[in-house]
Amino acid sequence: MxxxxxxxxxxxxxxxxxxxxxxxxxxxxxxxxxxxxxxxxxxxxxxxxxxxxxxxxxxxxxxxxxxxxxxxxxxxxQGSIRSSGAELDQLRQALNVAALWLDEATSITQLTSEPTLMTRADWARLxxxxxxxxxxxxxxxxxxxxxxxxxxxxxxxxxxxxxxxxxxxxxxxxxxxxxxxxxxxxxxSAEVVSGGDIGIPLLPGRDDHDVQAALIPQNLAAFGAGLDIAPDQVQLYLAVRELAHARLFRHARWLRLHLISAITDYAKGIRIDTERIESLAAEFDPANPESLREALTSGALIPPKSDAQVAALGRLETTLALIDGWVDVVTASATARLPRADAIAETVRRRRAAGGPAESAFSTLVGLELRPRRLREAAAFWRAVEDAVGAEQRDALWAHPDLLPGSDDIDDPSRVIASLSGTADASADALDQALSDLLADDGGARPVEGAPGEAPDEPPGPDEPTA
Structure with missing residues (x-):
């Protein structure tokens, strides 16, 4: 009052x-x-x-x-449609095949919760x-x-x-x-095709260490509609990519919190330019609100980043690039059987690099674009490591944040390769021992990824059942 x-x-x-x-x-x-x-x-x-x-x-x-x-x-x-039973069954089969193919491409074990198919509304809510x-x-x-x-x-x-x-x-x-x-x-919710499509795990699993893999059938069908590629190939490729992303975050249990904490810490450092607000209010013409819209959507109200923010942003972008690069390399290996896998992969990369209207709008709200800027370089790094020391040693780098490569390593992977192959100096021995100790604790959960019959974590959405 x-x-x-x-x-x-x-x-x-x-x-x-x-x-x-x-x-x-x-x-x-x-x-x-x-x-x-x-x-x-x-x-x-x-x-x-x-x-x-x-x-x-x-x-x-x-x-x-x-x-x-x-x-x-x-x-x-709005605009949500119900997928047919046959379409859902085909996607479930694609997830089962994708899990088997991934077993050949990575030493990281399967998920402990069953992948799910969800509606747009389910994705938005969760x-x-x-x-x-x-x-x-x-x-x-x-x-x-x-x-x-x-x-x-x-x-x-x-x-x-x-x-x-x-x-x-x-x-x-x-x-x-x-x-x-x-x-x-x-x-x-109308643009993403899967739970990991944005680059960070957004769907909760059974516990803090679990990750829920999911596909959105309606959006997946729209993704493939503009491509001259058989729908079953698109489904298999995107299923492999989603499971690879989810497996990585379940294996590297520190990674989800590491990413989200880095993003929120960066966002907490954002300050609004009060002088710009004052100027905007003084100059605002009710008959012409375009200047206000431009200021609100262009980030003009946010002053230049501080040195600490620039450093944090660099680390965050490197981590995002390493995640997407690893997923790209593992997916490419797992989908080598698909005749048009390269074409689908290039479509995914271009889509991620460009971002959609909604993602651009969210970058204004959060002040951060959740897109990797060095995706191709990071993918080349993972390929070089795999060629030198094999997939198992490549995947071992995700065991602990201290082992994660940095931006300099992406440019020149020789130091990482030397450490993993045992050709580095004696200081690498301590790293190898730490890596062995970390890998010894794998959690022991029973993998069920792609296996039918397990009750899903969430109830079915209004339009589609879970897988």
């Missing part, structure tokens, strides 16, 4: 916002939706205004994660907790910066109003961010 000593200033501010949210203000609400990167169709604008009105009345703090979940699920359900974890630091930074601007830059005579408006603006800003995040994740 507003303090009466404010002389009604808080009520006046709320009345001004209420007029805008009801469409009575000078700014067209659809312009706000467009500036935020949301669709400007009447239904979306009405939803946005309704949620903002609700936030103004509730005066909650921060991002409304339930709203993000609801919005993601709503968008994911992955949103990770997206939330990645996006929250940026959302907090934006809210804090806006509050700082209000507190420091308002004229003295308006300080009383700002004292109460700050909380209100955090609530409205959090709601807008929630709508953006839900919209982006909903869009991504």
């Amino acid at each position: 507003a303090d009466d000593s404010l002389g009604g200033a808080d009520d006046e501010f709320r009345e001004m916002l209420a007029k805008f949210l009801s469409g009575e203000g000078e700014l067209d609400p659809s312009k706000l939706a467009g500036a935020a990167g949301l669709p400007t169709d009447p239904l979306m604008v009405a939803r946005l205004m309704g949620q903002l009105q609700k936030a103004m009345n509730a005066n909650a703090d921060g991002v409304d994660w339930q709203l993000a979940r609801d919005e993601a699920g709503r968008i994911a359900a 992955t949103l907790p990770v997206w939330t974890q990645l996006a929250e630091p940026v959302a907090t930074s934006i809210a804090d910066s806006l509050t700082t601007v209000l507190d420091e830059q308002m004229p003295e005579e308006l300080k009383g109003m700002v004292a109460n408006a700050g909380q209100l603006m955090r609530s409205l800003g959090g709601t807008l961010f929630s709508m953006q995040l839900g919209h982006v994740v909903g869009q991504l």
Whole structure:
């Protein structure tokens, strides 16, 4: 409740916002939706205004994660179609064959949970907790910066109003961010073909050390529709790639937390340029919101990266490249029987390098592109290591973060090869011993990847059963 000593200033501010949210203000609400990167169709604008009105009345703090979940699920359900029983059976068979082929290409053992087939809505619902974890630091930074601007830059005579408006603006800003995040994740659900398609494991397994492999049949069919390649070859290739990605993260149990922690630490260092916000507010023309949209979607509000962020980003990009490069090499070896495997592989690489509209939008929300920039170089590194010392020694480098190659190793793999082959100096002996000790603890879980009959972790989605 507003303090009466404010002389009604808080009520006046709320009345001004209420007029805008009801469409009575000078700014067209659809312009706000467009500036935020949301669709400007009447239904979306009405939803946005309704949620903002609700936030103004509730005066909650921060991002409304339930709203993000609801919005993601709503968008994911749009355009969703049911795959036929025959299509699902074919994909299950592809996963079974993929598991057998992978056994020949890598020493990393099979998964302990059965791969699943899921709908777009299932993917959005199950992955949103990770997206939330990645996006929250940026959302907090934006809210804090806006509050700082209000507190420091308002004229003295308006300080009383700002004292109460700050909380209100955090609530409205959090709601807008929630709508953006839900919209982006909903869009991504129509683009990804598997659980590991983004590059990080987004689906929870049975426990903290498990990874859930999954295919999205509707999106997989769309991926292959534009290629002059037999559908069963596309299915097999993408099934092998998904299982390879999931196997890697189950084997390297430290890798998931390592990646997510690096991303969130980077995001926590993001600061919003308050001077740019002030300038934007002073120059904003309600009749022409394009400048606001450009500022919000181009990253112009985020100052240049600090030295620490640049270093962290370099390490993160190297790790992402090593992951995708390893998956590429193992998948290529496992799918050598497929006549068009090279063509499918090149399509995957180009798709990952370009990214889709939703992924670009998410890079704005998080301030980070989750795409490897040195994928081809990393793949060449893994091939060189395999050619020199074999697949088992190649895969052993994932046993511990201290053993993971760096950017210099990608450029010149000779040091790593020397260490693994025993031709390095005596200091390599300690490394080899540490590696042996780490490999001795394999967990002992029974592999069931690709095996039929096991109950899935999650209930079937509304459109398709699990594998």
